[in-house]
Amino acid sequence: MRRTAVFGSAGTLIAGTLILGALTAPAAGAATSHGRDDEAAGAAVAADRAARAGIDWMDCPADWGLEKPIQCGFVTVPLDYARPNGKKIKIAVDRIAATGTPAERQGALLYNPGGPGGSGLKFPRRVTTKNAIWANAAKAYDFVGFDPRGVGHSAPISCVDPTEFVKGPKADPVPDSEADKLAQRKLAAEYAKGCAEKSGDMLPFMTTRNTARDLDVVRAALGEKKLNYVGVSYGTYLGAVYGTLYPNHVRRMVVDSVVNPDKNNIWYEANLGQDIAFEGRLKDWMNWVAQHDDAYHLGKTYTEVQQQWVTLRAAAKKSPLGGKVGPAELIGFFQNAPYYDSMWAPVAEAWSAYAAGDPQPLIDSAAADLTDTAGNIASENGNAVYTAVECADAAWPTSWNKWNADNSRLHKKYPFMTWANAWMNLPCATWSTPRQQPTQVKTGKGLPPVLIAQSERDAATPYEGAVQLHKAFKGSRLITEKNAGSHGITNLVNPCINSKVETYLLTGKLDSKDVTCEPHATPKP
Template identity: 75%
Template sequence: MYGEAYLTGTRAKKRTAAIGSAGTLIAAALIAGAVTAPTASASTNSTDRHRGYSEAQGAAIAAARAAKAGIDWQDCPADWGLEKPIKCGYVTVPLDYAKPYGKQIKLAVDRIGNTGTPEERQGALVYNPGGPGGSGLRFPRRVVTKNAVWAKAAKAYDFVGFDPRGVGKSTPISCVDPQEFVKAPKMDPVPDTEADKLAQRGLAREYAEGCYERSGEMLPHMTTPNTARDLDVIRAALGEKKLNFLGVSYGTYLGAVYGTLFPTHVRRMVVDSVVNPSREKIWYQANLDQDVAFEGRWKDWQDWVAANDAAFHLGTTRADVQAKWLELRATAKKNPIGGVVGPAELISFFQSAPYYDSSWVPVATVFSKYVAGDTQALVDAAAPDMSDTAGNAASENGNAVYTAVECADAKWPTSWKRWNRDNTLLHRDHPFMTWANAWMNLPCATWPVKQQTPLEVRSHNGLPPVLIVQSERDAATPYEGAVSLHSRFKGSRLITEKNAGSHGVTGLVNSCINDRVDAYLLSGALDSADVVCEPHAVPKP
């Protein structure tokens, strides 16, 4: 949801990939498979049993241990897809921070050194791309590929990525067999009858049960505060006294929680495309808000398609484009295209357009080809690749982590009456994503482990100014989230990209934004007041 955009089955996978450039997909880059440290000895476990630790004490113990151990950097395993000179390693953290000497897990990290001189180096810049469930391991590749947007920052910083707990190489969790997870076509997310809703409720309950059966030991500890504690342990293992952090999408909530828990450990923090950190929003209401924003951005894309009818031949008005979308959807519902692309798969593919401007042309092109008679282009784009076992495992793992974190972070409504009422009302005016989003999150209504109370995000003494970047019409993280965080983090600055809606703004070419991000990272410089930037260039067919 709050990261890379795709949907598999009844759960719309909406997770950001602000990796490399905005809109890059990461599904195939993850291979589930991590090294789990052995359980601590009975003697050290007895330390936890006989002395109660707060999670803050446990985090301090783990960080001190990591600072002493450091990271044993090695060439990355060949199947990780991370070329030299990127180095890889592991950082050990407690599964439960209240038991710092108990069960340990390992987190995969990677880094590439700064490209400038030793004198220019300002430490490590640690990155999270969103999700929950996104991998940050491809972040150092921005240096390898000579990404111009990040060239100045790369001179000063080592670029460091990591797989959060439960993700990819970091003790991955699972809820269902990956090949079953991606199998298509899935049930239409938009219910026609009460029987349809009952079937979807059954699928959601089964999914929650599968998470517990396959990953029960991890589930109680799959929370954003624990990931923030992991982030502080990584900081210590890197030998950094203070953290430099770049978080996109869900990564902004991770940053907000980190800044609240560890205000004096922050040096520089950039948060881009902001999750609303209000306790009242995390996570049930945040998803409902997202449905409204997706509808608005979907219409923006349709307007652009209509304005470029000479290229796409899908109609000269938004209504024309919507009519063709509804016709396509009805066709796929009656007879899945190519036998595998039904309405669920269509939403999976088409939702990338409201997510990212970089998807506007590719999605419109495939749509145009289909209307012109080329059904294979749509099948190739929207159907799962059953032969891609590694990619399917990554997809299933990402969805499992998304669900586990959001369900554990907050108490969700358990009344189906409320879910049904809220989503039925919302769907009337915002039909594009509402029910797909509801089914994706419904496992949280029957989640089998204790759900926490979200942290009250706010700045405390010692937190330096944070730079907040947000597009005005973002679908995945509505603009109000940036305003909310801005009000909570005193001294923060908000850069608004007006009349724009791409998700993951810092990876786009817009000098008004890029120059300010560079200035902040390189010298800590901020404008005396908030800034409004003109939008980046609109895509051209």
Template identity: 75%
Template structure:
């Protein structure tokens, strides 16, 4: 879920009969229509299949990876109405035909992330996925609205990345009014540029798209790997299509509780980010011989606050203010792999090398494609979170909750609030989240989670574990990197392999020691 907004750069933060979810009386007719529409679309696409070709040259996906398209209804309540095309790609299993167990479909999160790089885990010979790739085709896709799949936009991409942006932490009521104006204008821009798509940019629709992709692949049942928001997509898919699922691994889990989607999820994220930020500061202090940023957490924090104050008064290099600093430094509480690079740049700045920090944190206005991708990712993030659930429309609620949180958890609170505030004035319908639960036919699901995860707090994995009967939870104790299955930890890696290759799960939940702590 690492994305950016109109106001700041921040983190937030995935044929046959169709099983409709449990529904309230007033929502059931619409869901029944959408369930029928999904079955129609899946049957149609199963007949058509996918016309696999070499990928377009500018997609950066080389042979033997192949690309294709799957058509899905914009609105599943009208399956014969307007269709949109979803980009998909694949690489065949590396073992024999006898080894093959079907396709493994991947979503990396966001919402707004592209899964199209997934097959490169095979071409790049990622050792963690060698065994699984012998048995499965690796399939990625751009979800609706993302990348090559009917992409949406809310602002001009070059305007989106221009710097510097206002300090996310408001000092005055005027600062809050300015940020509220930016959020309202961003929501209006989404409506103006992508209005026809917005009512249909929901997680349940993306789950229906996933089932159409399953059918297009010729698979009776789906094998799925979802990370971050991809876990919520998986949870909704498992609820809507329990009998269509074969195996599912969800890694770094969004709490699927209806009350959590999405306003509370972002408030809870602020608390978790503060905890992981402190973990990083403790590590920096313990490695003072390498970084010279102080021997205590308090000393490191003091240097961070001085850096923020300096950048607020005079943006570094004229382009890096507090918002850009958050955009750069937030990767440390997100991913352990960023601990050394972020600390190294911070250390250089304190030693007098300002340019290193400017180079790392400033937006690159010359990167036209990258900026368009960032703007699109942010647009989808906002569109899905705003459409999935009803948000508070009363500014007093936002102001009260974020002012209170900011007192104890200041690292991300206000930056996260401004990123999500467009949902308060969203110009399209906001839906009621699916009640994630076990329906008949749901197979055992493997859940993987670290206890110190900042973007998706640990409680999310516990909540999904309770909702999905016969699921197993692997806990990485004392670790906090987001996306556990991509890290070297044999206790986890071997269990993921055993589940995907043999359907094996431990008889009870498992707690693993943390993966190796980064070394300077």
């Protein structure tokens, strides 16, 4: 799960969080007015139609940034699966053909990178950019990406003007007073109202279950009898829901950096769990920075480095760096380090330059680029989808007292992300479109063994998620990368993990028991 937004002025967001909202009542015939049997029947109708229609593949539009020989197309799905003859939307898909011989080809491999709100259209570029980790899998599979409903080129939704969304500096997410909290709550209501005004017809149907149904329709349109799938982060939850709804449609499934699918965890508790995990991984990174004080000069101990963070944050609060980077923007940039080991050195370098008297690298890295129109549209859209899906997937606490108590308690021990994360999700407290009960993820008849990969100290999807999915999907195998914490580990160089993922995708074979791998290489300054 990726987050990058916090509230600032005029109902806009920033890197780190969202908030509260009162949305308009759903239109008649919204998703929850029907039973799941109706939706299952509608999904079967849609898949049958898609299988007959196929996909009209063509060169990708120039502004999609997808080079030949990648091809693009669309798959038509119902907005509301309970009404398969009602309003339709189009799901954008792309593919690159398997690079091996016809005898080597095993079908299509679909991919979701997470979010909710992430686009998977760049997945085929792992072939055009010659990603060695995936080279052998690419011989056997067409690599297929897609924009989930509401994302990118698939009936995109929006909540606010993209320029306003990225504009900074935003308000400090850590409140100093009850007045600060009230201001954030009001901004949340404005944001949620914007979602309803701009995208109200889509919101009741922006659920993980509907995205899983879309995935099955795409499978059918590709002419595939069964799904081969790789999901990362939120993509693991999408895969878990798909595997529960369509167990006998799964051929191979790899899930990497796992959302805890326990229905009591979706989604309020999941976000509280992140606050704790981010603090732990931030400490790992700061310890690494201290170990390399000869390169960064930010302190020789964790305590000294952490104090530098406190000092930097206070300086940005007093006067935003370059007039653009306040505490919220700093959190948005610095959270990259707990997310990804590949960002340990870049974040430390920008911070080190600031401490040495050159603030520009940090400003350039953390401030919004208002000239990046396409990027800002994508950022706002991704945040809108994140909010819509998490709010529609499950019931959320409606009492501000509970939100306030839980986040005040956590902030005392885990201050890095707690309040930023709270504001990110607070719109769900008053989201008035239909809310469903989360899917009870379980092993259904016909589900083959699933491969699960997880690092021990992942901040965005804590390790317990992989353990829970392993329990829920009988016969699955868990690869644990010990003493590591990067998010999304199947695309990192670690032969222990890479070889097992490749063997599974190519042969379907798994180890006889769960596996522990040594960590991938530690970053160097």
